[in-house]
C-alpha cells in the first residue's frame with residue numbers, strides 16, 4: 001500500500017466523490033478520508049460510478065506526471081507498476097462491496113471507457129476487463145435496460161414539474177425495480193386485498209373485530225377534543241375518521257413497510273404499457289413530497305401500491321388534500337395526528353363530497369319477513385336500486401343491529417345484500433358513496449360504516465357503565 005497522503009485538492013473528480021465506499025478506498029490508498037462517511041441509502045449504479053471515479057481520482061493524485069504545480073507528491077516517482085499496484089490494492093479492498101453491483105450492472109462499454117481513460121492518462125496498458133474479480137463484467141439484463149430508459153423519462157418529467165435535480169438524483173440514482181413482478185403481486189393479492197377474496201361476513205369479521213372496536217372507542221375518547229375540532233372545520237364526524245384510520249393503518253400502527261419510491265417505480269414500469277402513466281405520475285408526485293421536505297426520503301414508506309401514511313394517501317392526493325393542521329409547516333400524515341385527521345376529513349369533504357347533515361354512512365341491518373319487493377333489494381354498490389327514504393325500509397321489516405343509531409328517517413337509502421338474501425344486509429345512506437370514493441369497494445365502505453357505528457355503541461356502553 002502506498003504510504004503517501006493525498007491532499008485531495010487536485011482530485012479532478014472530487015465533486016462526485018462521497019460516502020463510505022470512497023473513504024474505504026482512500027484509506028486503502030493511504031489517502032486521508034475527507035468526505036462524510038454517510039452510508040448511501042441504496043447501493044447501485046451511482047455508487048458504482050462514484051467508486052470507479054474515486055479510484056481513478058486517487059490514482060491521478062499519486063501520479064508525478066500529472067503536472068499539478070502544488071500537488072504534495074512527496075518526491076517519490078511512481079512507476080507504472082506502482083500505479084497498477086495501487087489500483088489493484090484498491091480493487092482488492094473494494095471487491096467485497098463493489099463486486100455484487102459490478103457483477104450485476106457495470107457495462108462492458110463503461111469499463112472499456114475507463115480503461116481507455118486510464119491509458120490516455122498514464123500511457124499504461126489498458127486494464128483488461130476480468131483481470132480482477134472486482135472488474136468482472138456482466139451486461140445489463142433487458143429488463144434493467146428498459147427500466148433505466150423508462151426512469152430517464154420520469155426524471156425529465158420531475159424536472160419539468162420543477163423538482164430540483166438534487167432531489168431527483170437522491171431518489172433515482174441508485175434505484176432498481178423490485179424483483180417482484182406484477183404477476184407475482186396479482187398472485188398474492190388475496191393477502192394484499194382481503195376485500196376481494198373473502199366472503200362479506202368473513203371480511204367484516206376481520207375488519208370490524210372486537211379489538212378494533214375497543215381500541216377505536218378508546219382512541220376516539222382520548223382524542224375527542226381534536227376530533228371534534230376537525231368535525232367543526234370539515235363536517236366529518238369523529239367515528240368515521242377513527243374507523244377509516246383504524247382500517248387503513250390500524251390506528252397508525254401499521255403504515256406499510258415498502259420504500260414508496262421503489263414500489264411506485266416498479267409498478268409504473270411494470271404497468272407502463274397498459275395502465276397509462278398512473279403510477280409514473282404518482283412516482284413524480286412522491287418525489288415532490290421529498291423535494292418539499294414533508295418527510296425525509298428514508299421515511300417515505302407505505303403500502304406496496306405506494307399509499308402513504310396513517311391515512312394511506314396516494315402521493316397525488318397528498319398534494320391536493322393533505323393538511324398541516326398543527327402548523328409546523330409540513331403536512332405530516334405519518335406522525336402528526338392533527339395532520340392525519342384533518343387530511344382525512346379534508347379529503348372526505350373536498351373529494352368524496354361528504355354530506356355533513358347525514359350522520360351514519362350506513363349500518364348493518366336484519367331483514368325480517370318477505371314483504372320487501374324485489375326491486376328495492378340491491379346487491380353490491382354497483383347493483384344498488386333506486387333510493388327510498390330510510391323509513392320505508394323500517395316499515396318493511398328492516399332493523400338496524402346497532403343500539404345507539406339515530407336514523408334520519410327521511411334520508412335516502414339503498415338496501416345492499418351483496419351475497420343475496422342469506423348474506424349480510426346493509427342500509428347505505430348518502431355518505432356511503434363518499435366512503436366508496438375513499439376506496440371503491442362495497443366491502444370496505446360497509447366495514448368503515450359498521451366499525452364507526454360499533455365504536456359509537458362501545459363508547460355509549462362504557463359511558464353508561466361509568
Ligand SMILES: [Ca+2]
Nearest residue numbers: 324328330332
Ligand atoms: Ca404539520
